[in-house]
Amino acid sequence: AQKVTQAQTEISVVEKEDVxxxxxxxxxxxxxxLFWYKQPPSGxxxxxxxxxxxxxxxxxxxxxxxxxxxxxxxxxFTITASQVVDSAVYFCALKSxxxxxxxxxxxxxxxxxIP
Amino acid sequence: xxxxxxxxxxxxxxxxNKKSLKCEQHMGHRAMYWYKQKAKKPPELMFVxxxxxxxxxxxxxxxxxxxxxxxxxxxxHLHALQPEDxxxxxxxxxxxxxxxxxxxxxGPGTRLTVL
Numbered sequence: 001a002q003k004v005t006q007a008q009t010e011i012s013v014v015e016k017e018d019v020x021x022x023x024x025x026x027x028x029x030x031x032x033x034l035f036w037y038k039q040p041p042s043g044x045x046x047x048x049x050x051x052x053x054x055x056x057x058x059x060x061x062x063x064x065x066x067x068x069x070x071x072x073x074x075x076x077f078t079i080t081a082s083q084v085v086d087s088a089v090y091f092c093a094l095k096s097x098x099x100x101x102x103x104x105x106x107x108x109x110x111x112x113x114i115p
Numbered sequence: 116x117x118x119x120x121x122x123x124x125x126x127x128x129x130x131x132n133k134k135s136l137k138c139e140q141h142m143g144h145r146a147m148y149w150y151k152q153k154a155k156k157p158p159e160l161m162f163v164x165x166x167x168x169x170x171x172x173x174x175x176x177x178x179x180x181x182x183x184x185x186x187x188x189x190x191x192h193l194h195a196l197q198p199e200d201x202x203x204x205x206x207x208x209x210x211x212x213x214x215x216x217x218x219x220x221x222g223p224g225t226r227l228t229v230l
Binding site for chain 1: 155156157158160163171203205207218219220221222223224226
């Protein structure tokens, strides 16, 4: 069975602070994919990143960076110099390379950036 | 065109009504999905269509009836719903098929209220 744990239910930081959202996953598959999605108050889930299990390189995109550590089954997401527009619910998700199309979502972390 | 559109944005219906939710994408994606999302919860997969054929039904009650008229369109027909069916209904599409980790692109959702 697959599982994604986002232990931080809610986080609040002051604007311009850095913040890290944690994601820990469980899977028996050797090949799998990890995702982060952002859901602002409007409701749409916005795709942020996909990482496959063979690629442990960390990635940076502007103020966003992701740290994938297979040894600890973690795929953490850091926002540098946070802005009010970053306020949203962030979901980490896992998908197997085998079987069906099902994404296993974590329970989400609600991030509030205080101006 | 890199977006998934959904209509209507909001829908209020009685328990005896019949209504339909519509989803459209013009990205050439061959997999399309319906999700249901309750407040403060992650999305829950309902149905997956792959190459216009229903490939996954997550034991959804028959009062929800999906339809994929062509590769760009996905409908969800609603009949005799219950108040507990009130939720945000999200449509998504993916460029890759079962077994490959294609990211899913989501529409803005239809916020459904059943009275």
